Amino acid sequence: MMMNLFSIFDPTSKLFNLSLNWTSSFLGLIFLPQIFWYIMPRSSMILFNIMEKFHYELKSLLGNNNTKGSTLMFLSLFILIFFNNFLGLFPYIFTSTSHLSMSLTMAFPLWLSFMLFGWLKNTNHMFAHLVPQNTPSILMPFMVLIETVSNLIRAMTLSVRLTANMIAGHLLMTLLSSMGIYTPTPYIMILLIIQIILLMLESAVAIIQSYVFMVLSTLYYSEVN
Template identity: 60%
Template structure:
């Protein structure tokens, strides 16, 4: 009776191989490698990427008094890039392919820069409306054009990111749905094309997040 009672705690009772050490090995999978090797190669790679982005954004931010601003734009780049990459996995919704998501990012950014610029540097904002060396007869038209271009900036940021995410994902989906009706030879070609498209979409995910963060940095540098 005692043997039967304590046999419920033995994993080999219901399986053909021992699972005594499985729970201990799971810890090595859950705990990240950076806790075992400091700095790990993944940690070193991520630090290198962050330093590279910091140097890029530091050049664009001309005002040296705003130290630490690069952290915000680096975090923005990381957030958009991870959302773009998540959309490449099967059955995962790509949030960055909808205007609700992209406008939520671009509109508050542009609005905060716009309000800060007009309240803090009003003269500079008026100077941006008139390009240097423009003829006087064209000044009213240039002010209208520059004003329109300023107001459509959040829309262009959002639409650019959304359109690039939708285009690639739509092409991958359409090609994937046609695979069931193809022959074996064409199916092998389709798999190669799909792999190439996934590599291309991975590059697009990085490039579009970089473009979004770079343009946001440029918009912020104009009001300082």
């Protein structure tokens, strides 16, 4: 029995007294062997075409800061988040990206490495970045404060944005599905149509949020380099 609404985001699935919740994060590995087929399957061709488009887009975002292999890290992040978001839409599969422990684990090391690299290697650039160009002298102390706070909360905003968007859609779908018991029979079809529309929107959110996480991480990297 569901004790509260948020219990759907922390199910208790155990085997030999070991939690099986987080094993859902590795379900995406079942798609990897398709890459090694003699004739590439259509799903892998679509994935490779998408990755190629994103690779050129990230190169344009990085500009002169682009180095060999720099886009691979952000593309890997996109694939990881996308698979976890999308698999979480299937029944009885734990949505790991709806937990801060997952999203913050990805965002915080990225933010910390960018900050350390920027302040150790490009100190003058980081100080100059605290005050935007053509800022009036009277506003400079406030701009330094605002930019400092903005830099400090970037890891939290990255992770909370992903987690909150995944939780919101799942909560709405759970609320509507729980109404099915009390809904009169003539309105069941309307409820099903609404659920299907929400599922399509959640599929779009799964792609958009992974794309946003990738692009923002790339922009943060380009700012400190």
